[in-house]
Amino acid sequence: MKKKVLAVILGAVLVASMAGCGGSDTKTTDTAATETTDSTDDAESTETAEATDGESYTIGISQFAEHGSLDNCREGFLEGLKEEGIEEGKNLTVKVNNADADMGTASQIAQSFVTDNVDLICAIATPSAQAAYNAAMEKGIPVVYTAVTNPVEAELATDDKMPVGAVTGTSDQLPVEAQLKMIREILPDAKTIGILYTTSEANSVYSISQYEELADQYGFTLETAGITSSSEISLATADLLTKVDCLTNLTDNTVVSSLPAILDQANEKGIPVFGSEIEQVKIGCLAAEGIDYVSLGKDTGKMAAKILKGEVKAEDMEYQLLTESNLYVNEKVAENLGITVPDSMNDRAVETFSEISEG
Numbered sequence: 357m358k359k360k361v362l363a364v365i366l367g368a369v370l371v372a373s374m375a376g377c378g379g380s381d382t383k384t385t386d387t388a389a390t391e392t393t394d395s396t397d398d399a400e401s402t403e404t405a406e407a408t409d410g411e412s413y414t415i416g417i418s419q420f421a422e423h424g425s426l427d428n429c430r431e432g433f434l435e436g437l438k439e440e441g442i443e444e445g446k447n448l449t450v451k452v453n454n455a456d457a458d459m460g461t462a463s464q465i466a467q468s469f470v471t472d473n474v475d476l477i478c479a480i481a482t483p484s485a486q487a488a489y490n491a492a493m494e495k496g497i498p499v500v501y502t503a504v505t506n507p508v509e510a511e512l513a514t515d516d517k518m519p520v521g522a523v524t525g526t527s528d529q530l531p532v533e534a535q536l537k538m539i540r541e542i543l544p545d546a547k548t549i550g551i552l553y554t555t556s557e558a559n560s561v562y563s564i565s566q567y568e569e570l571a572d573q574y575g576f577t578l579e580t581a582g583i584t585s586s587s588e589i590s591l592a593t594a595d596l597l598t599k600v601d602c603l604t605n606l607t608d609n610t611v612v613s614s615l616p617a618i619l620d621q622a623n624e625k626g627i628p629v630f631g632s633e634i635e636q637v638k639i640g641c642l643a644a645e646g647i648d649y650v651s652l653g654k655d656t657g658k659m660a661a662k663i664l665k666g667e668v669k670a671e672d673m674e675y676q677l678l679t680e681s682n683l684y685v686n687e688k689v690a691e692n693l694g695i696t697v698p699d700s701m702n703d704r705a706v707e708t709f710s711e712i713s714e715g
Contacts, residue, residue, distance in 0.1 A: 413442060413476070413664050414449040416469030418488055420481035421457040421609040424635025425528075428649035429480050429502045429656070436657020442664060457586065457610045459483055459556065466491035476500060476660055479525075481609050482510050482559040489523040498663050498670035501525030502656040503649065505559030505607060507675045517674040524673040526656045528607055530632055531681035532566040534645040535604060536574040538683065539630055542643060542697055543602060548577050550600035552592055552618070553608045555582040560608040567604075589614045593621050604630040605641065615639065628693055637684040638713045642695065643705075645681045652678050682706040 417433070419426050430452070434444065442448050451474065455462035466488040469477050477492055477499045479485040485501035489512060492499050502525050507513035512523050539549065551567060553560035564580055571578045579599045581592040589611065596603065603622060605612065612632075619640040622629045631641030633649060655676055662668045683701065686709045690697050702708060 412447040414474045415476050416474040417452045417478045418465045418484040419454045420484040421613045423612045425633045425649045426480050429653035432650035432653025433657040436654035440661030457613050462487040493521050499523040500660045503528045505529050506562040509562045510558045513675050519671050522670040524670045524675050526652050527677045530563050531645050534681050538645050540574045546601035548600045550579045550596040550603045552581050552611050554610040560606050563606045593618050597625050602628045605632045607632050634684045637686050640712050642689045643685045647678045688712050
């Protein structure tokens with residue numbers, strides 16, 4: 357609902373009356389009436405935009421889960437908008453809701469944004485993107501997603517990267533081959549890699565297929581454990597740890613949200629866990645070849661700005677893929693596990709960490 361700031365000027369009315377030698381003063385009153393946007397009570401966070409002389413916008417952000425990489429996407433998204441002149445507190449109202457890794461909640465959030473008739477929905481992670489598009493497509497509200505591993509598999513785009521409707525965004529497809537190469541360099545004698553994933557997350561199913569295709573080229577066999585909810589993670593992890601030399605993480609939202617508990621179990625067994633992005637390495641994964649999620653979010657914000665300004669329609673924009681990966685290493689984790697990371701890897705790491713942060 358793009359808002360034009362409305363100003364209503366009430367002209368002063370001069371009322372003069374004369375009685376004997378007496379007179380009255382003249383008073384002029386200017387009253388500005390500014391249209392405001394009501395926020396829904398169930399929004400976890402709503403920043404109200406101040407009136408400006410130009411366009412103002414309302415955006416709904418649907419984040420599937422609370423963890424570092426998705427938080428970074430949200431941060432980058434708002435930064436990208438700001439760089440394009442769309443900023444909270446000036447000409448932008450933002451409504452943020454988190455689904456806590458629940459598919460049903462993601463659908464409810466999407467529907468609430470449609471009911472509010474927001475100008476655009478930003479959906480962070482595959483399940484939220486699918487829910488947002490399903491809710492918004494009939495009303496024509498554009499959806500811009502980020503952290504969607506495979507938009508084609510998620511039925512948000514066609515094979516030529518074009519949208520299936522008013523939905524576009526950015527992909528966080530994992531650099532699987534770079535990850536396998538990294539694991540082989542750090543663990544030259546390892547034979548079996550374990551992966552825990554959520555069977556209902558299309559992004560994870562796709563990533564598993566990539567690992568299955570490439571693992572043998574690096575001398576690995578793959579053990580996977582599929583779960584349907586976070587309640588199954590502890591038992592699935594315990595079973596998986598009896599079969600593998602290491603674990604590697606996907607961008608699986610349910611699993612990543614429970615990563616501290618997984619790390620505790622793995623550390624007790626002395627089994628290293630590799631992450632898929634920087635935040636996982638900060639909290640205890642040994643290393644990762646991952647993308648920069650702030651940059652991913654920023655690219656998404658710039659795409660959203662073009663749509664909001666009317667420069668392009670969402671249905672005409674190809675989704676974007678961030679192809680460059682960065683190496684991150686946690687030296688403290690390596691020390692705790694008695695693992696020596698080759699100097700050549702430490703030298704090319706974009707960032708190394710000497711301590712383990714709380715998850």
